[in-house]
Amino acid sequence: MAVERIGTTLDEGVTYGELTREAAAQTGGTAAVLRGRSEAGAGYVAVDGDPAVLPDMRWARAAARDAAREATGPGEGRTAALPSGGARPVPVLCVPLVTDGLRYGVLVCARDRAPFTRAEAEFLALLTERAAAHIRHAREHERVKGVVGKLQRALLAEPGRPHPNLDVAIRYMPVGQSALVGGDWCETVRLHFGRTLLVVGDVMGHGLEAAVDMTAYRSALRYIASADLPPHRVLRQLDDIAATEPERRQATCLIARLDPNRGQVTLASAGHLPRP
Template sequence: MRPAASGGVPERDLAVPTRLVALRTALARIGTTLDEGKTCAELTREAVRQVGGAAAVLWVGGEAVARYEAVRGDPALLPGVPWALAAAREASALEEAASAIPYASAGRARPALCVPLVTDGHPYGGLVCAREGASFTPAEAELLGLLAERAASHIRHAREHERVSGIVGNLQRALLAEPGRPHPNLDVAIRYMPVGQSALVGGDWCETVRLHFGRTLLVVGDVMGHGLEAAVDMTAYRSSLRYIASADLPPHRVLRQLDDTASAEADRRPATCLIARVDPNRGQITLASAGHLPPAVIDGQGRTSLLPVPVGPPLGTGLGGYEPATYRLDPTQTLVLFTDGLVEHRGEDIDHSLDRLAGVAFAATAGVEDVIDTVLARLDARHAEDDVAVLAAQLHDRVPGADGPVT
């Protein structure tokens, strides 16, 4: 043992905390994301940093297909893939947590190690390291084994995350029910943009329901929250709406029944909702709101204004108290319903947010698709802080026979 340092502690003991700190730092560089490819790259980068030479992940697929991935350093130093695979299999390195396996390349002595990527009995390939010069020491092999164990654990988490994300994605696609078809006397365009990159659908939704005598019910809603849970409740609201709307009630009574239904379910999330019943024969719309932002109307000159609507409580509160508002609507105008993600910015007053929408100018002859494209671009909806749903509608010349009762 070396002489004690000034504090009376042997130098060998003083070195232990330093080595542990270095080990923790090395391990922390691996598995910084839930991306399997990045984890493999971090593993080989750290392996080369610690022992030099070159490193790669030996990936094994179905029917004994194997290849190197995430190669770091000079690939010429690495043994051939068939040899690495045979050496790993010979020692059952891909089936169980074996120790590092030393072997030499053909024709010349070149030290190499194959460390299994295994965690909790789940094999994910191997870490292959090689270099010129001295063989790997037992301490280096042990260090590489710890790095590989860390990487294997994160690879397992990454694959499980991918599996669950796939299930969620399939379920979300199943929840993306298409809105109904409006009457032929109404042009409608709908756009939906969920917040974030991983979600396909959230709590925002749009719906159209054909009513009797050429009328169409236009609906936009916003369930509290995001992701799959909000999407499930969104689907429940849409299903209830379609059933209630079949009775051809005025919009404020539709909201009242939706509120009664939702409030009877303790787990149902509250939601805001705006309903517009469009009557082309009379050239008017009747609106009712459950805690939702007012709709916008674009006139024949491309100017935007907001239609005041009495605002009742959100759906699911059981409070009721919804009132209708009726306005004129002609074919030169475009009605736009939207969720708050289109206009709201964190920390900004909602009146200022709505003023920004009212300041958007449109081409006088813009169709419904052009209107939505313009409003999404001008309000930078790609960077919205919440889900965005937008519905635009325009009256046009009535198609003969389109006014009759729905069968």
């Protein structure tokens, strides 16, 4: 069905294109989305067909506002016969992209033949309602992704300072784009006598919940490591703390205590099975 071909991604521009492609195919004319003046890229976008038959944008905006005020149901449109590009009058249909009272533009359709029927207007109203719902989801996704990105950058900020006798380089490389935040973390803790504790950890799962648990693990580890315990005892105490909070996600951790003065590295890990 045409409705199912709209909203296949969380990309707003792709959704506009899917909407106008289906609208043009179903009506045999030209379809475009008119975005509001206050939006980036205001004007006609995702034009499918001959842009010369599209009406003046000011009229289309006014027609969509009138249609929204007069509509008895979501997405009902307004039709008219208007001159376009100096040519003879052509039928035009403007349908606001509205869902839950939120408006995301106007679907504008025009064709150089018979006026639009009521059945066509109702069908286009169904398409625009579907598109508006997906655009809302796409914008909410972008908003959450922006918040998550800021959180991830904060969580992966330069960890505690190691001793001056040690240089530390960090690079975080997420797998794909769907999970921009998760339970991975790294840390350095300055110890006495020129030693530094290097830590790499991972909380099971992805998303904000994993990031919250990761922050708790990271804070607890900093507190425990300040006592200058051997790496295996740091992990044991961290495990004891986690055991008292069953709702916390499981985690894995690798600790390396570096002693440049003695040329020693002491390793301890927990959570992962040892490699064969």
